[in-house]
Amino acid sequence: MDHASHSTLNPAGAAAEQISQLFYWMLAGGIVIWGVVVGLAVYAIFVRKEHPLRMTRALVIGGGAVIPTVTLSGLMAYSLSIMPELHRPAPDGSLTIRVSGVRWWWRVEYLTDDGEVEFETANEIRLPVDRPVEFKLVSEDVIHAFWIPALGGKMDMIPGRENRLRLDPTKVGTYGGVCAEYCGTAHAQMMFRVIVSDEQEFDAWRHQQRSDAIIEPASNPFGRQVFWRRGCPACHTIRGTEADGSVGPDLTHFGSRMTIGAGILPNESDALKRWIVRTHRVKPGVEMPGFESLINAPVELDALVAYLEALR
Missing domain, CATH: 2.60.40.420 (Cupredoxins -  blue copper proteins)
Structure with missing residues (x-):
């Protein structure tokens, strides 16, 4: 089995890069709050008696309420600021792929500019590097969730509804995708592979996929x-x-x-x-x-x- 990357912290897409940065900012904010609270606890245990009550109250209010509130508010503001970019639609003419969640596999249809099915494959998606891609996400049975951690965030797939997700691959490689919403018995075994390649290799693969199977009847x-x-x-x-x-x-x-x-x-x-x-x-x-x-x-x-x- 190949070792496909499933890590958001090793981003290979523009959206994943933003999510990774958000994680590190949240980690830093968490460290600040943890340090302040633990510092106050140490102060209360070992040195409180050496300072007047007024100073003690100021430290508790400042470190226990003001600093966490300011830090968390800043993190919230930053996270909200990147949402429009994460939900920005792909430009007209972008590669469009419809992915259907089926218990427990993935139907993958590459679409023409007119919205017709160019060809269909399963459990494997190939993408060109440095080109925006629009995914049309649907479900044929229950709620699933489409997630390629190294390329971007997840998107739910809801029966009777089409959700859209833009991804912008930035690095050539093989990446893992999963269903991120519990959907039944084999949920944990509902995976897929994403292969990001250069434009020439992708076009050659796409041309090959358009063709019928080449079968020599006499061979087998x-x-x-x-x-x-x-x-x-x-x-x-x-x-x-x-x-x-x-x-x-x-x-x-x-x-x-x-x-x-x-x-x-x-x-x-x-x-x-x-x-x-x-x-x-x-x-x-x-x-x-x-x-x-x-x-x-x-x-x-x-x-x-x-x-x-x-x-x-």
Whole structure:
């Protein structure tokens, strides 16, 4: 499994940078208040008797009420001042991506300037560096929350409502995203990967994603037969074939993704076999049925895995 960054304190986006600065200012303010209060406690215990009562009252009122009030008011004013920038919409013509929260995975649709779906993928988002991106966030079932800590703040995904979030990636790298709102059994296993790359690499990936799956029927006809015989097309789409299910993730370019199961396993042969035959043990609550009967049919399992890995 790759080590994607999940840290807001290691920002790779403009919004995350502001949130990180806010954290350090709040930390500094907390240290000031803690130091004053602890200092007053030490004073009260060890040196109070050496000073008149009037001075003691002044120190308690100043250090226990005035300084914390001024410090917290300053922090509140600063936090409110950055909110307009954090909620600023992306400019017209920006890359637009619609992300749907589904128990317990992510449907990712890249949109054209006209709002039409250009292509669909799942559990993985690729972005160009130094370009604003607008996310349209929706939910297909319960309340979820979309959060990429290294790039910005979180945004709730509410059934029947579309929320929007602007992010501005500033560093090339791989970053982790999570669902930040408890949504049921597999909430903690509802993750995704975000790959920020330069413009040229992103454009090449986008061009490849627009195309149908490149499948040579003669290369693995048995694997394709297993895919159909086991009923996989009822839930999954593979563009360029007759598989057009929409319940589960689009598998058109599945073999090129980094992870499976919404970020919980690396996209490798052994992990994929485990996912297929032990689905509910790997991710309790998931709606995908487990194909445990394939344990006793290793030839079928190997062919199916090879077929899925070839979808690039």
